[in-house]
Amino acid sequence: MVTQPSNAKTNKILIADDNAANRELLEAFLANIDCEIELAIDGQDTLDKVRSFQPDLVLLDVMMPKLSGFEVCQQMKQDPQTARVMVLMVTALNELGDIERGVKAGTDDFLSKPINKVKLLKRVENMLRLKDRTDELERLRQYIRDMDDQSKP
Numbered sequence: 001m002v003t004q005p006s007n008a009k010t011n012k013i014l015i016a017d018d019n020a021a022n023r024e025l026l027e028a029f030l031a032n033i034d035c036e037i038e039l040a041i042d043g044q045d046t047l048d049k050v051r052s053f054q055p056d057l058v059l060l061d062v063m064m065p066k067l068s069g070f071e072v073c074q075q076m077k078q079d080p081q082t083a084r085v086m087v088l089m090v091t092a093l094n095e096l097g098d099i100e101r102g103v104k105a106g107t108d109d110f111l112s113k114p115i116n117k118v119k120l121l122k123r124v125e126n127m128l129r130l131k132d133r134t135d136e137l138e139r140l141r142q143y144i145r146d147m148d149d150q151s152k153p
Helices: 020-029 043-053 069-078 096-105 117-151
Strands: 011-016 035-040 057-061 086-091 109-112
Touching (some): 011 020, 011 117, 020 035, 020 117, 035 043, 043 057, 043 069, 057 069, 057 117, 069 086, 069 096, 086 096, 086 117, 109 117
Parallel strands (some): 057 086, 086 109
16 A cells, blocks of 8 residues: 655744734743744734745634634635634633634634633644644545546546
């Protein structure tokens, strides 16, 4: 059986928050993770950087100018180019309606403010692991399709 080799890569995380102190705190918490980090300052900047930076995970504040985190998440999940990017909504909003709105928008998980470093690191670790497995599965599916196409007369 022929298998496609796994491509080792450095994970990319986009931190999206309009509050500079929050961005700095999240970046400091993630300092010991082997990953590339990019920052976004509002909803539109987040969408632009998702397309250019191509992160594996977005830590997404809900309450941002230009576009809310809900709107950003929904647009990301509706776009085939960004639909598989993991989204961790980081929010002070804890009402059931806010959680339902995030789920409807397509978020993969939530983390409440104030941020607990241990919870953040564990969620990030799990989400990056899931993203890596999903990407590997997609590479294998494509490999199988390619092999199948080559075997057809």
